[in-house]
Amino acid sequence: MLKIDIIGRGNVALHLAKAFEGKADTTIVNPRTIEGLRADSDIYLISVTDKAIPEVFSRIKDANGIIAHTSGSTSISLLEREKGRYGVFYPLQTFSKASKPDYSTIPVFVEASDTTSKESLMEAARLFSGNVKEASSELRGKLHLASVFSCNFVNHLWAIADAYLKENGGDFRDLLPLIDETCRKIHSKTPAECQTGPANRLDYPTIELQMQKLDSTPDRQQIYEALTESIIQMHHKIEKRDERNKL
Amino acid sequence: MLKIDIIGRGNVALHLAKAFEGKADTTIVNPRTIEGLRADSDIYLISVTDKAIPEVFSRIKDANGIIAHTSGSTSISLLEREKGRYGVFYPLQTFSKASKPDYSTIPVFVEASDTTSKESLMEAARLFSGNVKEASSELRGKLHLASVFSCNFVNHLWAIADAYLKENGGDFRDLLPLIDETCRKIHSKTPAECQTGPANRLDYPTIELQMQKLDSTPDRQQIYEALTESIIQMHHKIEKRDERNKL
Numbered sequence: 001m002l003k004i005d006i007i008g009r010g011n012v013a014l015h016l017a018k019a020f021e022g023k024a025d026t027t028i029v030n031p032r033t034i035e036g037l038r039a040d041s042d043i044y045l046i047s048v049t050d051k052a053i054p055e056v057f058s059r060i061k062d063a064n065g066i067i068a069h070t071s072g073s074t075s076i077s078l079l080e081r082e083k084g085r086y087g088v089f090y091p092l093q094t095f096s097k098a099s100k101p102d103y104s105t106i107p108v109f110v111e112a113s114d115t116t117s118k119e120s121l122m123e124a125a126r127l128f129s130g131n132v133k134e135a136s137s138e139l140r141g142k143l144h145l146a147s148v149f150s151c152n153f154v155n156h157l158w159a160i161a162d163a164y165l166k167e168n169g170g171d172f173r174d175l176l177p178l179i180d181e182t183c184r185k186i187h188s189k190t191p192a193e194c195q196t197g198p199a200n201r202l203d204y205p206t207i208e209l210q211m212q213k214l215d216s217t218p219d220r221q222q223i224y225e226a227l228t229e230s231i232i233q234m235h236h237k238i239e240k241r242d243e244r245n246k247l
Numbered sequence: 248m249l250k251i252d253i254i255g256r257g258n259v260a261l262h263l264a265k266a267f268e269g270k271a272d273t274t275i276v277n278p279r280t281i282e283g284l285r286a287d288s289d290i291y292l293i294s295v296t297d298k299a300i301p302e303v304f305s306r307i308k309d310a311n312g313i314i315a316h317t318s319g320s321t322s323i324s325l326l327e328r329e330k331g332r333y334g335v336f337y338p339l340q341t342f343s344k345a346s347k348p349d350y351s352t353i354p355v356f357v358e359a360s361d362t363t364s365k366e367s368l369m370e371a372a373r374l375f376s377g378n379v380k381e382a383s384s385e386l387r388g389k390l391h392l393a394s395v396f397s398c399n400f401v402n403h404l405w406a407i408a409d410a411y412l413k414e415n416g417g418d419f420r421d422l423l424p425l426i427d428e429t430c431r432k433i434h435s436k437t438p439a440e441c442q443t444g445p446a447n448r449l450d451y452p453t454i455e456l457q458m459q460k461l462d463s464t465p466d467r468q469q470i471y472e473a474l475t476e477s478i479i480q481m482h483h484k485i486e487k488r489d490e491r492n493k494l
Contacts (some may be wrong), residue, residue, distance in 0.1 A: 094425055095430055096441075121336075132293045149411070150425065158401070178377060181346060182341060190406070197399030198395065206297070206320050210382075213388070219476060230470060234403070
């Protein structure tokens with residue numbers, strides 16, 4: 001059985017420990033004290049905030065096994081060390097205390113200092129995930145940026161809708177069936193194919209009306225405008241050019 | 248059994264017919280010819296594009312039953328008529344040919360010229376939906392705007408992520424587990440409570456890095472900036488003010 005030390009106390013660390021349960025010999029190590037760190041583990045996963053990685057690394061950098069961090073936007077080069085092997089083990093999912101994700105569907109992106117370490121990290125990932133891939137630090141950074149658009153920004157649009165409806169006597173809960181369906185659709189079609197709404201059908205009267213409704217909140221208006229422009233640009237490049245020519 | 252004529256050939260019309268199946272006596276009427284319109288129906292649902300509503304209305308405006316449209320952003324006043332009753336029957340969901348929504352969860356917002364008509368429209372909505380509410384044209388317009396943020400704009404962020412990953416050798420499919428979890432989370436907490444990501448944790452180095460990654464695509468950069476600013480404003484009002492004071 002692979003021996004894996006998970007250094008961290010956050011949600012990622014806790015969920016990785018759960019994901020490996022019964023499949024690897026894991027232990028959770030407090031990142032501040034490094035108490036309980038085992039000398040003979042195969043893999044040391046540094047699962048702390050991006051900022052804290054260098055400090056934790058400096059404390060365990062003489063370990064014999066592979067040292068890997070689990071961050072989306074941190075380069076592998078931060079873990080460079082002359083003698084030892086190192087890498088990245090990035091599970092692309094959002095983890096919270098209450099969540100019970102299906103670990104087998106979580107994509108894990110691996111990068112390593114050498115082929116043997118890469119194989120070991122991929123072997124570890126395959127213990128729970130059916131979707132294990134190699135990714136350079138560059139591609140991983142791009143996946144992380146794409147996930148900011150797909151998850152953080154998406155969630156904030158919902159937060160805006162929630163706040164807006166609260167201010168106006170509506171209830172965000174009434175949007176949940178629509179949101180679920182919007183999310184369901186992109187499993188069988190590309191998001192571009194699923195696009196609907198006023199911007200997509202170039203319904204300028206509705207766009208104008210909705211911009212007016214937002215004029216007391218400039219940040220929402222700015223988001224409305226930027227996204228509307230971008231939808232028109234993606235779906236109606238020709239029409240837009242035509243309209244510009246008319247001016 | 249309520250007699251309902253559905254005037255329209257689009258997805259909303261077809262799904263309404265399905266939703267009423269076995270629960271009301273419905274017929275679908277071609278909006279161009281009005282062929283098959285029944286003289287003695289209780290309700291006439293005009294389910295066409297917003298632009299086409301006035302023309303269809305002008306053709307059926309002498310009908311005895313209640314005339315209602317199904318649009319989110321069109322005022323009830325468009326259907327005003329001296330003698331007859333009228334209203335709005337707005338199902339808040341996105342409908343496509345392939346979709347099989349659970350009709351019982353779709354919120355239906357009703358508005359009418361008089362109390363009796365309101366009761367009839369609500370009775371009709373309750374035939375398939377467990378979430379029937381009254382909403383003024385003003386609130387309905389706001390619900391529609393909130394749904395543009397929650398559905399159209401969200402889908403476009405996914406389309407951007409898809410395009411960006413295609414350009415860089417990544418695969419949008421790898422984001423689906425993350426997207427599903429993001430959507431699942433807002434069922435038990437508010438979106439504001441679920442917010443994560445670089446902007447939410449004021450991780451300026453990552454924000455800076457990601458802005459640089461987008462500098463060849465100004466429209467994406469603009470969206471990134473507007474949403475990042477807005478997240479900081481919503482979650483860190485004090486910190487932001489502090490920082491401004493420092494300048």
